[in-house]
Amino acid sequence: QVQLMESGGGLVEPGGSLRLSCAASGITFNDYYMNWIRQAPGQGLEWISCISSSGNIYYSDSVRGRYTISRDNAKSSLYLQMNSLRAEDTAVYFCASDYGGNLRFDYWGQGTLVTVSS
Amino acid sequence: QSALTQPRSVSGSPGQSVTISCTGTSGDVGDYKYVSWYQLHPGKAPKLMIYDVSRRPSGVPDRFSGSKSGNTASLTISGLQAEDEADYYCCSYAGTFTWVFGGGTKLTVL
Numbered sequence: 001q002v003q004l005m006e007s008g009g010g011l012v013e014p015g016g017s018l019r020l021s022c023a024a025s026g027i028t029f030n031d032y033y034m035n036w037i038r039q040a041p042g043q044g045l046e047w048i049s050c051i052s053s054s055g056n057i058y059y060s061d062s063v064r065g066r067y068t069i070s071r072d073n074a075k076s077s078l079y080l081q082m083n084s085l086r087a088e089d090t091a092v093y094f095c096a097s098d099y100g101g102n103l104r105f106d107y108w109g110q111g112t113l114v115t116v117s118s
Numbered sequence: 119q120s121a122l123t124q125p126r127s128v129s130g131s132p133g134q135s136v137t138i139s140c141t142g143t144s145g146d147v148g149d150y151k152y153v154s155w156y157q158l159h160p161g162k163a164p165k166l167m168i169y170d171v172s173r174r175p176s177g178v179p180d181r182f183s184g185s186k187s188g189n190t191a192s193l194t195i196s197g198l199q200a201e202d203e204a205d206y207y208c209c210s211y212a213g214t215f216t217w218v219f220g221g222g223t224k225l226t227v228l
Contacts, residue, residue, distance in 0.1 A: 047217040058215040103152040103211045104169040
C-alpha cells in the first residue's frame with residue numbers, strides 16, 4: 001500500500017536549520033508532484049511548497065527564500081531544507097503526493113514535528 | 119492568500135446529516151473547480167475525501183458529497199457514523215501551483 005514517511009523533525013533554536021525527509025513507497029514516485037504542508041499547534045493546515053515531477057518548484061510567501069524543496073526520484077524521496085527558522089515555523093510538517101499534478105493531495109504521511117524554541 | 123473560512127465546529131447525531139461550508143474568494147474557490155476536502159484523525163495521516171469539488175476517491179463512502187456555489191464550497195456527510203468524528207479541512211487551488219486551506223472544522227458525533 002502507499003506509504004509516505006516523514007523524518008528529520010526535532011527541536012531547533014531560532015535562526016537554526018533543519019532538513020526534513022519524506023520516503024515514499026507503494027507509488028511510482030516519478031509520476032507524482034510532491035508537496036509539504038504544515039500545521040502549527042492549534043492551527044489549520046498551510047500549504048508551503050510543491051515540486052513537480054520534472055523539478056519545477058513553488059513556495060508560499062511565508063517560506064520563500066528560507067526553505068528549499070528537492071526530490072530524489074531514484075530514492076523515491078522528498079526533502080525540505082529549512083533555514084533561518086522562526087518560532088512561527090513550529091508545526092507538524094506533512095508530505096503529500098499529487099498524482100500527475102491533478103491539484104489534489106492523494107496521499108499524506110503522518111507528519112514530523114518541528115519545534116523552534118530557545 | 120487568506121485562509122478559507124470554515125465553521126469551527128459542527129455536530130450531529132448518528133444517522134443525521136451535516137454540512138460544512140468553506141468560503142473563499144474569486145481568486146480561489148470561485149475561480150477553480152479544484153476544491154478538495156481532507157479528514158484528519160489525531161495521530162493519523164490526513165485522508166482525501168473529496169476532490170474536484172464533488173468527486174470521491176475510491177474507498178470513500180458515498181455518504182460524503184461535495185458541492186460548490188460561487189465562492190463557497192460545501193461538504194455534506196449523510197448518515198453520520200461515530201467514525202466520522204474528526205477534523206475536516208477544505209482546500210482550494212489558488213493558481214500557479216499554490217493552494218489555500220480552510221481553518222478546519224471539528225465534527226462531533228453526538
